[in-house]
Amino acid sequence: MSSFSSNAILAKARSMYSHRLTEQNYEELLKRRSINDLVAYLKSETAYSDILSDIKEINIHRGQLENLLNKEIFLRLNRLMRYASKKELEFYRLGVTELEIQLILTKARLIVSDYYTGYEIEVPDYLNKYASFDLYGLLAVNDYDSLLVLLRGTKYYDAFLKYKPDDDKPLDSNLLELELKHIYYKEYVDTVNKLFKGKNVKIY
Structure with a gap:
């Protein structure tokens, strides 16, 4: 990475870090007893105020809030990606993988739970052009077999095939989520080991 690129990313990252949620913020969030109260606090007391500015607390549900917070995460990531060299973009794209996993798991x-009937995922326009597969294809998926067809050829396919539900075995979404996290963390470690050497390597 060039000196200019490195300094620009460092300055931007420090600025973002200064607006992170603090321990006090988390303590206050734990006191909120509804999504409406939580959104009101995030809008008035945190750096999420801009992304939530057009939202009416009384109308928002959990899925909408998660989508907006994910969008804010991606927008922050995208600000860093603008300054990254071509080589370093591989590291920042790990954030895209994380968001992909959230969408396909949801x-x-x-598909398999009546609890979610009437609620559909929202595919973010900002994310699709960076994704490893056609995220809009998720909107046309109505059953697990169709989901497997969409994911064929991706790094997620084997995990979804492994936990495919049938009449005697319902989907264990917790184990599937764990498997997807293993995929993410393996990619994370492999990418860090590939791009960074010596004292620059520190994996949490």
Whole structure:
């Protein structure tokens, strides 16, 4: 990475870090007893105020809030990606993988659970152009077999095939989520080991 690129990313990251949620913020969030109260606090007391500015607390549900918070995470990531060299973009794209996993896991749960009836995922326009597969294809998926067809050829396919539900074995979404996290963390470690050497390597 060039000196200019490195300094620009460092300055931007420090600015973002200064607006992170603090321990006090988390303590206050734990006191909120509804999504409405939680959104009101995030809008008035945190750096999420801009992304939530057009939202009416009384109308928002959990899925909408998660989508907006994910969008804010991606927008922050995208600000860093603007300054990254071509080589370093591989590291920042790990954030895209994390958001992909959230979307396809949510879709799988929608397919198999009556609890989610009437609620559909929202595919973010900002994310699709960076994704490893056609995220809009998720909107046309109505059953698990169709989901497998969409994911064929991706790094997620084997995990979803492994936990495919049938009449005698319902989907264990918790184990599937764990498997997807293993995929993410393996990619994370492999990417860090590939891009960074010596004292620059520190994996949490």
